[in-house]
Amino acid sequence: MGSREVGLPETVGASGLPDRVTIWEVGARDGLQNESSVVPVGVKLEFLDRLADAGLTVLEATSFVRPEWVPQLADAEELLAGLARRPGVSYPVLVPNERGLDRALAAGVRHVAIFASATETFARRNLNRSLDEQFAMFEPVVARARAEGLDVRGYVSMCFGDPWEGAVPREQVIGVGKRLLDMGCSQLSLGDTIGVATPGQVTALLAGFDDVGALAVHFHDTYGQALANTLAALQAGVRTVDSSAGGLGGCPYAESATGNLATEDLVWMLDGLGVEHGVDLDALADTSAWLAGVLGRPSPSRVVRALRG
Incomplete structure (x- = not known):
C-alpha cells in the first residue's frame, strides 16, 4: 500500500x-474470528502490540470458546502466554x-466479557438456550468472576434488529440489559449485530436505561450507519465505543455486511469534534495497512484507504 x-x-x-x-478495540477478537483462515499467533501478538503502541488502552484479545466453534481463536492460551501486557x-x-472462565482464570485474565442475546431465536441458535435460560448460564460465571x-x-447482541425476528422491541432489549447489570456486569455493550440501526432507534433505546454511563455501543456498518449511530450514542451520554482497527470483522447474518465500525473512522x-481519545491516528493507520497486507486484501476502513492508499 502507498502512504502519505x-x-x-x-x-x-x-x-x-x-x-x-x-475506545474498546475489538479487532483482535471480533475482527479476526471472522477470517476464513487462521491468522498465526505471532501476527496476532504483533497486532496487539502495535495497537497498544498507537495508544489504545482496551484491547479485547481473544475468546475462550470451544475451538471447534471458532477455530480462528483456538490459540487463546498460547496468545495470552505470549502477550507482553502493558x-x-x-x-x-x-x-x-464456566469452562471458559476456568480457562481465563488459569491464564491470569483480569477482565472478562459474556455474550447474551436480546432475542429468542439468536439465543437458541448461538447459545442453545432460550432467552430466559441464558441467564442461568451466565449467573455462575458472573458471580465467580466477581468473587x-x-x-x-455484558454484551447484548441483536439490539436493533434480528434476521429471523425482524425489529426487536426496545423493552425486550432493556429487560435483558438490566438483568445483566443487576447480575453484576459493570458495563453493558449494546450491539447492532446486523447493522440495521439508525440514529433515532439508538436515541430511543438509550433513553430506556437509567444509567447511560454504564453503557457502551457496538455498531456494524452494514448499511453505512455506524458513525451516525455512534454520534447519536455520544449525544445521549455514552462514553465507551466498540470499534475494530481497519474495520476488521463481518456479520455472518447479512450478505452485504461490511463489518465493524472501523477504529480509524x-x-x-x-478528532473533528474535539473529543479526546488518546489514539495516534498515524500509528493506527500504519497498523491496519500492515495487517491488510498480511491478510492480502485492502482495509475496509475508508480513513485507512484515504490515508494509506
Missing part, C-alpha cells in the same frame, strides 16, 4: 458530547460459560 502524511480534520466542537471517549492497558477476553476480583462486561470523527 496523515492530515487531521478541522476541529469544530459540538454541544452535548463527552469530553473524552474510551501497564494501563486492559486485555479483556470473551468467556461463554475472583475480575471485571465483567471513529478516531477521525472524534
